[in-house]
Amino acid sequence: MSKKSIAEATAALPGVEAVLAKVSGELPGAEKIVEPAKAQEAQLLGQVEEQKKAQGMTEAELKALEQEKANRVAAAQKAVTDINNQIAVLAKQRTEVNAKLDAPGKAAQAKKEALAKVDGELSAAKTALEAATKAEAKRAAEVKEKEAALVKINERIAAADKAVQLAKVAKEESGKALSAAQAALAAAEKALADAPAEQKAGAQKPLDDAKTAAGAAQKKAAEASTQLATAEQVQQAVKGEAATAAGPIDAIKKLLAESQGAVKQSKAQVEKLEKAVTQAKGEFEAAEKIAAPFRNQQQNLNNLIAAQQKTLAEKQAVPGEADKELAAKSQPVQAALAQIKSTLDPLEKQLADVRARIAEHMKIVEAKRLEVSKANIEVDGTKKRQADGQKTIENSxxxxxxxxxxxxxxxxxxxxxxxxxxxxxxxxxxxxxxxxAMLPK
Structure with missing residues (x-):
C-alpha cells in the first residue's frame, strides 16, 4: 500500500508543482494591478486624514466659541439674578426713606412752591422794570435824536439861505456879464458892417469871438438862474422839514416823563418783591434743611438703583450681544468648515471609489492567492503522502x-x-x- 502511495504521489508531484509554479507566477501580476490604486488610496487617505484633522480642529474651535458664549451667558444670567436681589434690597430701603421724607418733604415742597410763586412775580416785575427802562431810554434817545435832527435842520436852513444868497449874486453877476457880452457883440456886428470891403476879413474874427463870448455868457446866465431856482427849492424843503420836526418833540418829551414814572414805580415793586423772595427763600431753606437728610438718602438710593438697573440692562443684553459676537466670530470658522467639507467630500468619494476598485481588484488577487494556496496545499499534501509512504516503509x-x-x-x-x-x-x-501483514503489498 505504501509503495503504491509513494508511486502515486511521485507521479502527481510534477503536475501539482507545475500548477503551483503557474499560479505563483501569475500572482505578482495580479497583485501589481492593485498597486496604482493602492498608491492612490495612500495618497487620498493622507489628504482625507489631513482634512479630517483640520475639520476636527475647526469644529473644536467652533465648539470653543459656543462654550465661550455659553459661559458668558451663564455668568450674565447669574449676575441678573444677583442684581435683581440687590435692587429689591435697595427698593425696600428707599420705601422706608420715602416714608420718613413724606411729611418734611411736603412741607419743603409747599415752601418751594411759595418761593417759586413770589420769585415768578419778581421775575415779572424785573421784566416790567426792564421794559420800562428800555422804553424810557428809547424815548430819551428819541428826544435827543429829534433835538439833534432839529439842530441839523437849522444848520441846513442856514446853509440853504447862504446858497440862495450866493446863487442870487452869481445870477446878478452873470446877467451883467451877459449884457456886456451882448453889447460887445452888437459893437462887433456894427464894426463889421461899417468896415470897408478890404477890412471886412479882419473884422470877422472879432465878431466870431464876440459871438462865442456872448454864447458862453448866455449859458452861464442860464446856469446861474437854474442854480438859484434849485437853491430856493432846497431852502423851502428844509424849512418844511423844520416845521414838521418841531411839532413831535413836545409829545415825545411828555411820553418820556410817563416812562420815567413807570420806571420809578417798577423799581419800587421789584424792591418789595425782592424782600418777599428773601423771606420765602429763608423759609424754604429751613424746611429743606429738615428734609435734606432724607432727600439725600433717597437720592443716593435712587442713584444706586439707577446704576444697578443700568448694569442689569447691560447684563440682560449680554445674550443678544453674545449671539451677535458668536455669529461674527463663527462666520469665518463656519466658512472654513464649509471649505474643508467641500474639499473633504470629493476626497472621501474618490477614496471610496478607489477602495471599491481595490476591492474588485483584490477579488481577483484573492482568487489567485486562493489558487496558489490550494496549489501549495496540493503540493504539500502530495509531498506529505510521498514522505509518509517512505517513512512507513522505513518504519516497516x-x-x-x-x-x-x-x-x-x-x-x-x-x-x-x-x-x-x-x-x-x-x-x-x-x-x-x-x-x-506488515510487508508492502
Whole structure:
C-alpha cells in the first residue's frame, strides 16, 4: 500500500508543482494591478486624514466659541439674578426713606412752591422794570435824536439861505456879464458892417469871438438862474422839514416823563418783591434743611438703583450681544468648515471609489492567492503522502529487522526449551503472520 502511495504521489508531484509554479507566477501580476490604486488610496487617505484633522480642529474651535458664549451667558444670567436681589434690597430701603421724607418733604415742597410763586412775580416785575427802562431810554434817545435832527435842520436852513444868497449874486453877476457880452457883440456886428470891403476879413474874427463870448455868457446866465431856482427849492424843503420836526418833540418829551414814572414805580415793586423772595427763600431753606437728610438718602438710593438697573440692562443684553459676537466670530470658522467639507467630500468619494476598485481588484488577487494556496496545499499534501509512504516503509523495514531478530532469539529459545516448543511455535506463527501483514503489498 505504501509503495503504491509513494508511486502515486511521485507521479502527481510534477503536475501539482507545475500548477503551483503557474499560479505563483501569475500572482505578482495580479497583485501589481492593485498597486496604482493602492498608491492612490495612500495618497487620498493622507489628504482625507489631513482634512479630517483640520475639520476636527475647526469644529473644536467652533465648539470653543459656543462654550465661550455659553459661559458668558451663564455668568450674565447669574449676575441678573444677583442684581435683581440687590435692587429689591435697595427698593425696600428707599420705601422706608420715602416714608420718613413724606411729611418734611411736603412741607419743603409747599415752601418751594411759595418761593417759586413770589420769585415768578419778581421775575415779572424785573421784566416790567426792564421794559420800562428800555422804553424810557428809547424815548430819551428819541428826544435827543429829534433835538439833534432839529439842530441839523437849522444848520441846513442856514446853509440853504447862504446858497440862495450866493446863487442870487452869481445870477446878478452873470446877467451883467451877459449884457456886456451882448453889447460887445452888437459893437462887433456894427464894426463889421461899417468896415470897408478890404477890412471886412479882419473884422470877422472879432465878431466870431464876440459871438462865442456872448454864447458862453448866455449859458452861464442860464446856469446861474437854474442854480438859484434849485437853491430856493432846497431852502423851502428844509424849512418844511423844520416845521414838521418841531411839532413831535413836545409829545415825545411828555411820553418820556410817563416812562420815567413807570420806571420809578417798577423799581419800587421789584424792591418789595425782592424782600418777599428773601423771606420765602429763608423759609424754604429751613424746611429743606429738615428734609435734606432724607432727600439725600433717597437720592443716593435712587442713584444706586439707577446704576444697578443700568448694569442689569447691560447684563440682560449680554445674550443678544453674545449671539451677535458668536455669529461674527463663527462666520469665518463656519466658512472654513464649509471649505474643508467641500474639499473633504470629493476626497472621501474618490477614496471610496478607489477602495471599491481595490476591492474588485483584490477579488481577483484573492482568487489567485486562493489558487496558489490550494496549489501549495496540493503540493504539500502530495509531498506529505510521498514522505509518509517512505517513512512507513522505513518504519516497516526497521520493524522487520526487529522481528527477524526476535525470531532468531525465539528459535534459540526453542532449542533450549524443547519441552515448551509447541507454545513457542504458536507464538512464532503469530509473529510471522504479523510480520507478513506488515510487508508492502
Amino acid at each position: 523495514i526497521k520493524e522487520i529487522a526487529d522481528k527477524e531478530k526476535a525470531v532468531v532469539e525465539i528459535k534459540a529459545e526453542l532449542a533450549k526449551l524443547d519441552p515448551q516448543l509447541p507454545p513457542q511455535r504458536e507464538k512464532v506463527k503469530q509473529m510471522t503472520e504479523q510480520y507478513l
